[in-house]
Amino acid sequence: MYVIVVGGGKVGYNLTRHLLAEGREVVLIEKNRARARELQADLGEAITAGDGVRVNVMREAGANRADVVAAVTGDDETNLVVCQVAKTVFLKPRTIARVSDPRNESVFGALGVDLTVSSTRIIDAMIEKQVGADDLVIPLLTLRGGDVEIVEVRVSDESPMLGKPLRDLSLPTGSILIAVFRNEKTMIPKGETVLQKNDELIALVTSQDEAALRRMF
Incomplete structure (x- = not known):
């Protein structure tokens, strides 16, 4: 591409x-x-x-x-x-x-x-999405056309992805990680970034691959 x-x-x-x-x-x-x-x-x-x-x-x-x-x-x-x-x-x-x-x-x-x-739309969506700790994948924004979403993925304490660098993750084909939130800090994800409990990942994912992304975490 x-x-x-x-x-x-x-x-x-x-x-x-x-x-x-x-x-x-x-x-x-x-x-x-x-x-x-x-x-x-x-x-x-x-x-x-x-x-x-x-x-x-x-x-x-x-x-x-x-x-x-x-x-x-x-x-x-x-x-x-x-x-x-x-x-x-x-x-x-x-x-x-x-x-x-x-x-x-x-x-x-x-x-x-x-x-x-629109960054404004994303922020608004985050404010409106008041969810509990059990909601691991939060849709933040559906992009124009309806086939791509920005979602928030929270890494649970039972996630098999804990302690693994991002380069070792086999993400669904239609998804890209774009940010990691940890301890009130924002990081640009790199291959060597190791996932920790309660990390919040922002991902761009196609609607058809959202379920597969959810199952990973």
Whole structure:
């Protein structure tokens, strides 16, 4: 799978680093050249300097063969334009847009963006999901299209996954771990991260694979 990420802020950086750790082919496009140099010092050739709304920049990044284009800048309008360029010029990529204002989600969907992710929506969902300790998998957000969810997975004291590094986990095909919450700290999951009792994992999972993920914990 080839992924193009547009936007080199915290979201884009963490997403790119995670995808690289997962062995994905990924390029991050960052408009600010100084910021791009900072990212290159850490992530190397995965970073390219340029404006992701420009067709020539996207073409040079390989958008004609990309499977996914994820626009995660802090500006909703920029993210929408990036997704529209990917759809109308390069036709095939699946598009994902970060949306800062939840009121824009319906607009993005109407204009052809495949999936939208709103941090505000996620936070709201977490507040609304008041669950007991026995609820090990909590749906936080169903992404546009209804086939992908962000879920919270709590590691129980009887989980067979306790003490195991993430690299040894055989996760369902349609799932990706994106964060680990431990002792009020947030960690980006790495292969060597060892699971502990009461760790809370945030995962992106397809609806059909959610049950399989639940059974693991």
